[in-house]
Amino acid sequence: MFEQTRGEILFYSAPMDMRKSIDGLAAYVASSLGRVPCDGTMYVFCNRTLTKMKILYWETNGFCLWYKRLEKERFQVSLRGDVLELTSQQLRWLQEGLNYQKLKGHKAVHFQEFS
Template structure:
């Protein structure tokens, strides 16, 4: 689980991001395309074209962290806005990272059996 200090803002970057990019390149993308400071302590969630992988960029005051999550089944639910960033709550981020539709919480995929 990603440590979230109280009051942290979570931003979803709309549009697609090249998932081959590393931490510094993603921080530059946040700064240039979203016009936000990647070192301000907010979390930025970026996603790939297929919607199976997200990367989360954060800065805790000491250094930059990069988290990645790939879904085995289903896809991440993403806003339909094409430009900019959308602010969501930490609870909505937790839903999204589990593959649950964070607009209306429902599983996007459910296992058929336990084995």
């Protein structure tokens, strides 16, 4: 879904009030995290029960807010209150209900020469 992510993906692992909309989340990013909310970073938040997720990000000329509410399951993450950097693969795993902290993808391979 977010294949074109150019910046960081930061997961704030403390419960967030899901009543916050774009302005509230952007203000939170600026005041509590000390970040510029339109810097190209995706900011990921979950509620206390791990049934809702919001992702705030800036795209060209305005904010986007992605929201997912699970009806029966929970997101597989622990809410410790710190800020974690995720890869786009880890974010996909998290959205799919997998515990991204226990999964490891293939390592990237870089070639210098071809024969």
